[in-house]
Amino acid sequence: xPILKVNNITKRFGGLLAVHDLxxxxxxxxxxxLIGPNGAGKTTAFNMISGYYEPNQGQIIFDGQDxxxxxxxxxxxxxxxxxxxxxxxxxxxxxxxxxxxxxxxxTNKNNIAKEKSEEILEFLGMTDLSDHLARNLSVVGxxxxxxARVLASxxxxxxxxxxxxxxxxxxxxxxxxxxxxxxxxxxALLLVEHVMKVIMSLSDxxxxxxxxxxxxxxxxxxxxxDDAVIDAYLGEVTTDVAS
Amino acid sequence: MRTFKNNLKDFLIETFxxxxxxxxxxxxxxxxxxxxxxxxxxxxxxxxxxxxTTLYIFLGISWNIVAGFAGQLLIAHIIFLAVGAYxxxxxxxxxxxxxWIGLPLAGVVAAILGVIVSFITLRYGLKMDYFALFTIAxxxxxxxLFQKWKFVGGAVGMWVxxxxxxxxxxxxxxKEPYLYIALGLVVIGLLIQYRIYKSKIGKYFxxxxxxEDAAEALGINTAFYKTLAVVIGAALAGxxxxxxxxxxxxxxPLQVFNLGLNVEILMAAPIIGGLGSxxxxxxxxxxxxxxxxxxxxxxxxxxxxxxxxxxGTFLIISILFMxxxxxxxxxxxxxxxxxxxxxxxx
Numbered sequence: 001x002p003i004l005k006v007n008n009i010t011k012r013f014g015g016l017l018a019v020h021d022l023x024x025x026x027x028x029x030x031x032x033x034l035i036g037p038n039g040a041g042k043t044t045a046f047n048m049i050s051g052y053y054e055p056n057q058g059q060i061i062f063d064g065q066d067x068x069x070x071x072x073x074x075x076x077x078x079x080x081x082x083x084x085x086x087x088x089x090x091x092x093x094x095x096x097x098x099x100x101x102x103x104x105x106x107t108n109k110n111n112i113a114k115e116k117s118e119e120i121l122e123f124l125g126m127t128d129l130s131d132h133l134a135r136n137l138s139v140v141g142x143x144x145x146x147x148a149r150v151l152a153s154x155x156x157x158x159x160x161x162x163x164x165x166x167x168x169x170x171x172x173x174x175x176x177x178x179x180x181x182x183x184x185x186x187x188a189l190l191l192v193e194h195v196m197k198v199i200m201s202l203s204d205x206x207x208x209x210x211x212x213x214x215x216x217x218x219x220x221x222x223x224x225x226d227d228a229v230i231d232a233y234l235g236e237v238t239t240d241v242a243s
Numbered sequence: 244m245r246t247f248k249n250n251l252k253d254f255l256i257e258t259f260x261x262x263x264x265x266x267x268x269x270x271x272x273x274x275x276x277x278x279x280x281x282x283x284x285x286x287x288x289x290x291x292x293x294x295x296t297t298l299y300i301f302l303g304i305s306w307n308i309v310a311g312f313a314g315q316l317l318i319a320h321i322i323f324l325a326v327g328a329y330x331x332x333x334x335x336x337x338x339x340x341x342x343w344i345g346l347p348l349a350g351v352v353a354a355i356l357g358v359i360v361s362f363i364t365l366r367y368g369l370k371m372d373y374f375a376l377f378t379i380a381x382x383x384x385x386x387x388l389f390q391k392w393k394f395v396g397g398a399v400g401m402w403v404x405x406x407x408x409x410x411x412x413x414x415x416x417x418k419e420p421y422l423y424i425a426l427g428l429v430v431i432g433l434l435i436q437y438r439i440y441k442s443k444i445g446k447y448f449x450x451x452x453x454x455e456d457a458a459e460a461l462g463i464n465t466a467f468y469k470t471l472a473v474v475i476g477a478a479l480a481g482x483x484x485x486x487x488x489x490x491x492x493x494x495x496p497l498q499v500f501n502l503g504l505n506v507e508i509l510m511a512a513p514i515i516g517g518l519g520s521x522x523x524x525x526x527x528x529x530x531x532x533x534x535x536x537x538x539x540x541x542x543x544x545x546x547x548x549x550x551x552x553x554x555g556t557f558l559i560i561s562i563l564f565m566x567x568x569x570x571x572x573x574x575x576x577x578x579x580x581x582x583x584x585x586x587x588x589x
Binding site for chain 2: 050052071072073074076077081082083084088089090091092093097100101102104105108110113149150153
């Protein structure tokens, strides 16, 4: 049984059809890449799945439960957590407190939340930074913090909204490695991403959307050879990327 | 005796290494000094200033929790003080209920008003500046309502009848008992503030202040916690309002539904002291009221309003030069001292 099942969701903003009749599934432990040109409706789809928008039509099933129209915090409680494209650390809080806010999702006890947060910071190699204020972190540090917070909330699945945006190549490699490790813990992932290197090296499957509709779905090797995808999004250079 | 000394030393070192506990310690030292002040201060005029200073610290704590922790721009926080004051005096005058019961009930009534404010603003999605404007509009509406409402004395207001002073009626001939009641309130307020700050609720308040969307994504029911912050702040302000009316013996709509008084007694202390910090209301509070009184005392003979100009300038300067408040200045000094201590230990 898939952990996430999106059935024919549609979202209109006035006369604009942002997402039309989109369906997709994510299996347990799978990494699904969601790509498409700017304005294709990726973020809108993302916001519907995470509860920030309510779809006009369609249904979203997570872990066997209908989550259509639930609030983001209710969806988070069920184990489906998102990150933000522009990271949103709690700037005036310490790194440890940031992570603890995530950890309180599963506990009310200070010491349990603290222990778990310290564990996660160690996993991410951020133990030295735990007393620093989040606003003093570098860009890549803030991305790591965002991931740490999400992990602390004990998700069954994470929605990554352009986790690599604004990073240098070496930093991107670092985060790719991190995402892979998270996936190995059995957490399902949905990646919305513009950096093709990331999508190609991480995804088990890819869904391509254009003008709010799904135009292709398949393994990365199939997607880069798909004519519709090349026309709409990848262009000619992608053959280099694939090779 | 030795073990006691060692325990005390351990306790002090542990407190010293933890800034949050340090702030609590600093606050209690200040309170102790206030508590000892009757030994030195004999003039009822100065004792009156000290009592109001103490009360304003307590009221500052109530605003610090809503605005400093949870970041809710509850500008017209004074509505809760006003409602608390009226609740206490109506219960006392009309129903003969002792203020000792009236004060907690004032907190309850103010908390209910807090729930109503939260419900309306959440229902219509009012945030930040619109939330602030809503609270101001509500204050103006309540002022008019209370001016027309004969049951609470209308525009004339209500007095506490001062015949036969007694403990039960919270009416005293001397000023000192009022001081110790106010100090008791501050102690309770500080402990509540500390407990909240150190708990899940406090972390959630701060998260909402920093970024509401991110807070929601991490499983925080923002509507619930925003309401909770307003309710806690409102309840404390309501209790403070109850004590306020028992101390000044008088309440009227123009006096308590008043933005000027709102700034002076609710917002100034935490802002001068450092909004969102644990020691802010105390450190700001011991500066604010005495400065207000000093300015008023020296400039009262000048053209009317001069003292307000000077006070306003003082507030602006303190915000510009101490954005983190007095506590922020203390924190910088503290960090240097702690670094030196840690180096010496090594």
